[in-house]
Amino acid sequence: MKKQTSFSTKGNSADLGPLSISRMLPNRYADKVGPFVFLDYVAPAIKEIITTNGMGAHPHRGIATLTYVLQGEVEHFDSAGNTGKIHSGGAQWMKAGNGIIHDENFNYDSQTDSKYIHGLQFWLNLPAKNKAEKPAHLAIQANEVPIKTLPNEDGWIKVVVGKYEELSSIIPNYSAQFLYHVHLNAGKQFSLEIKDKIEVAAFLPTQNAVLNDTEFQKGEFVEFDREAGEIELKNTSDVAIDILLFGGEEYTEPIVAEGPFVMNTQGEIADAYRDFYAGKYGKIKLTK
Template sequence: MKKQTSFSTKGNRAEVGPLSIQRMLPNRYANKVGPFVFLDYVAPAIKEIITKNGIGAHPHRGIATLTYILQGEVEHSDSAGNKGKIYSGGVQWMKAGNGIIHDENLNYDSQTESKFIQGFQFWINLPAKNKAEKPAHMAVQANEVPKKTLPNESGWLKVIVGNYEELSSKIPDYSKQFLYHIQLNAGQQFSLEMENKTEVAAFLPTQNVMLNNTVFQAGEFIAFDKVAGEIEIKNTSLTTIDILLFGGEEYAEPVIAEGPFVMSSQAEIAAAYRDFYAGKYGRI
């Protein structure tokens, strides 16, 4: 049985520092998909020069941030002393835990010298018991991201978060969660089975895609119901297509999001702001 679509939306345009992005989550229909509470998409663009300044130092608490860069490079620094740089196809993960200040600088890929930039940032909610843990950071380069060829040479699947068959991501899991990047060749199709009570959404970065016999447009965010079933992806175009598929188990604890903080109560949000203004997150 194929899963039913709950809703689809194209999100909202926003400006983050020097970047123009599409904010896909939260949206007018949903505040989260499994543990994922935020998704920004930087659409393909040309960046002519490498800049030294990032988007601006800012705090986080109660979440892990995950940056997946399709084209370009991202340099990270934070108040816990972590630094890292990823290149096209790489993943940068930071557990904010009990509070951190970080900055990211997005440039074109200095290794390939391609001027294009394109990428995503997700926020992954931490369970209440993990929100008070110390911050942590991990940089995963493209060649370290688990990848497998799909049957009949129809395309490939990368596991950015979670597991798929024999593949396992290096990114830590605090609940059942997954983030897959799937690429299908022209005229090909691929299906995945989802367990009952699994929240799942798809995002189509640049091309139209047929999902369960319905065509959705480039730039759409599509959420599915929570009933066990199949998601069938068909590429009816003459070029390769990309799709992000993500979600996980339904999050049962309270989720209170305000600004850069995601906590379990309004009192914890107030404490997050109070500690930040008191300088307890350190500085870069």
């Protein structure tokens, strides 16, 4: 039985420092998909100027951030002293835990001849028991993201978060969660089974795609129902396409989100702001 579509949307336009982005989650239909409570999409664009001083330092608490760069180069630095630079196909994961300040430079990939940038940033909500842990950071290069070639030259699947068959991401799991990048060649298809009560959404960054017999447009965010069933991805075009699938088990604890903080109570939000203004998150110290 194929899963049913709950809704689709193209999100809202916003600005993130010098970048123009589309905010896909939260949207008018949903505040979360499994542990994912936020998704900003940076559409393909040419970036001529190299950013070196960050796009705007800001705090986080109670979540993990995940930047997945499809094309470009992302440099991370934070108040815990973590730094890292990833290139096209890589990911930056940062557990904000009990409070951190971070910033990023998003530039074209210095390892290629292309000046295009293209990427996504997710926030993953942490369980209450993990929100008070110390911050942590991982810089994951493209060759460290598990990948599996699909049969019959259909394409490939990358596991950025979670597990798929024998593949397992090095990003920590605090609940059942996944982020898959599926690349389908022209005229090919791919199916996977989703268990009952798992929340799952798809995002189409590059081209139109047929999801469970319905065609959706490039740039659409599509959420499915929570019943167990199949998701069939089909490429009916004459060029290769990319599809992102993400979600996980429902986050059942209370959620209070305000600004850059996602906690379980309004009091914890107040504490997050109070600690930030008291300087308890530290400062970013650049060595350049």
